[in-house]
Amino acid sequence: MQSVTPTWQRVAPPGQPSEGLTQYGELAGGRRVLLARVQGKVYATQANCGHMRFPLGDGKLDGTILTCPLHKAQFDLTTGAAVKGPQIPFLIKGTKMGRGILSVAADPLQTYEVDEHTDGVYVRGRVAVQ
Template sequence: MRAYRKIFSLEKLPEGSKVQVEVDGMEIGLFRVNGTVYAIDNICSHARAPLSDGELDGYEIACPLHGARFDIRTGEAKTAPAYEPVACYDVKVEGDDIYIAL
């Protein structure tokens, strides 16, 4: 069973924002879209660039190096040059706190 780790307060992730966090040595991108928080591996599966540095457009984040786009809900690679998905993590919000299952 995966344990949930408290990340920080929901107020630190305003609507439409993105941030990189490090949890247990892993770089995770957090995104808040339409009131929901999503968590994915923050490293592009093609160029190894930090996805949270890219442009967030709806539910897609673009790699800042080559523009490959990933769905933050599923981790699916939506456009070339990336073909491999990135991992997604379960997120829950309890009160004002964000937790990620690892």
């Protein structure tokens, strides 16, 4: 039987990502995490959106709010909470309404603890131990 134990894992070289940018890191077993540096602090979340799992690496960062590039859901990197749902455009043919935006819910992002050392950036992720 497998158990899951949280362990600290190095996911990026020291000083990465640069201020205001995001990048991917990788946990043991190949799971990617998204790293973002805001005002000198690194945040780590799951790498894919809480809506339809679109990769968040090209998302727009505004402070600690990350906007998904696909449907513009917004997530607070400090908690992983979805602060704005996806904005899905729709078109109604043959009506005067024409088009609109449907706002739906997104799941929150999983967040990870982060610690920076002289040899790199570490996150505390879960790996299976047999």
